[in-house]
Amino acid sequence: MAADHTVHGVPSLSAKVVGSFAYLTVKDRLPTILTKVIDTIHRNKNKFFEEFGEEGIQAEKAAISLLSKLRNELQTDKPVLPLTDDLEDVDSWNQYLQRQQRLEGDQELVSWFKSPWLYVECYMYRRIQEALRLNPPISDFDVFNEGKTQSFFESQQAMIVLCTYLEGMRKNIKELSKSQLSEHFNKLLQVALWGNKCDLSISAGQDNSQKVSPIDSLVSLKPFILVDHSSMVWSTLISTQNSGRTGSVRVDIVLDNAGFELVTDLVLADFLVSSGLAHEIHFHGKSFPWFVSDVTAKDFQWTIRQMMAANHMWMSRSGVQWQNYVKEGVWSYHDHPFWTQPHEFCDMAADAPDLYATLQAADLVLFKGDLNYRKLTGDRDWKYTVGFHTALRGFRPAPLCSLRTLKANVQVGLQPGQGENLSSQEVDWMTSGKYAIIQFNSSLAEQ
Ligand SMILES: O=P(O)(O)OC[C@@]1(O)O[C@H](CO)[C@@H](O)[C@@H]1O
Ligand SMILES: [Mn+2]
Secondary structure: OOOOOEEOOEEEOEOOOOOOHHHHHHHHHHHHHHHHHHHHHHHOHHHHHHHHOHHHHHHHHHHHHHHHHHHHHHHOOOEOOOOOOOOOOHHHHHHHHHHHHHHHOOOOOOEOOOOEHHHHHHHHHHHHHHHHHOOHHHOOOOOOHHHHHHHHHHOHHHHHHHHHHHHHHHHOHHHOOHHHHHHHHHHHHHHHHHOOOOOOOOOOOOOOOOOOOOOOOHHHHHHHEEEEOHHHHHHHHHHHHHOOOOOOOEEEEEOOEOOHHHHHHHHHHHHHHHOOOOOEEEEEEEOOOOOOOEOEHHHHHHHHHHHHHOOOHHHHHHHHHHHHHHHHOOEEEEEOHHHHOOOOHHHHHHHOHHHHHHHHOOOEEEEEOHHHHHHHOOOEOOOOOOOHHHHHOOOOOOOEEEEEEOOOOOOOOOOOOHHHHHHHHOOOOOOOOOOEEEEEEOOOOOO
């Protein structure tokens, strides 16, 4: 039987296409990230010594040696190796490697430059975790922590603007009309969308004096939203209210990055709860450090604590409110090994049925960020006009919406000619983070 990486003749993005964005990422970006990780571990040598003595130093050396070997395997296109640590997901990863090998056929071994980009990129982050797990004293060290905390502190000004907006609204939220609520909803949905922009500086001001408000900048960013299904997201929320259901409305947010983006997500979640549009928010994060800036449980708790401790009245008031939501169970944080695996989401029902069942209990699921979009669409070379519903290939646990700035060259659901027009004007429109989508799919059949 012919086995390959195509679905309906649509191939997976892969570094085997020389010059493609996937190729450049594997060739340049991933080794750079590994070098930074090695440097970070080395710079923390003294800390490891203070905490664990000589054992800490040995662990630092051993982890660095494993990571240098990993970088060499990547750069010389060596075969992808099975994992050897003790995490609960090892079997699943190793089975996935076999699955990839079957797709590859007998001719070639699965390797960095030949296999699907999504797979090898996820695998790199899992191997970083392996290098730490195999060296127990430093297993819990988060190699990306410094960057995440720095991005939080650098965007304080924009956070203050958001929390001030939130507090202003909270005061008379019960008196707002449906249309006023919908206006606030659209704004905060867009703030959470642009929070995914890679540079984190949504408020254009670079200096630390006058900052442009992340709310005010929404108008000028609007033309860069290529697909805007926000009215369908709103209708979904409203219809759950109008349906006369007695149960509480639950919104799940599949988080992406820590720092400013996480705060925009928490502000949106706060609005949903305090307006009564939702009664319960489930946040889904990663169980270990992932794709440099993704949220882990520690980041989630740290962020709320930092907000509470902030030296600004509305920021700390928001932090206290969020801590209460967590205490009362109105907000809950969840992680599942599936989020740090390479599977496309259409595999979830079969490969992580418990997680799929969890999402089925939501009234709406918001997927933040670029990587989640790649997994929603299988990271394939789809034609721009293919429907989102088609690209999801049966993944529809609940009504869902992707909030994503474009940082990888996969995009579906555009109007005829829209993608071609953009390509003729800006070669990097799919990877610069300048454009964005709010793309919705109902849980029903084809819309
Ligand atoms: O998911 P996010 O945080 O929005 O983006 C993740 C990302 O930076 O990593 C990949 C490239 O290495 C791309 O998918 C994307 O640009
Ligand atoms: Mn991310």
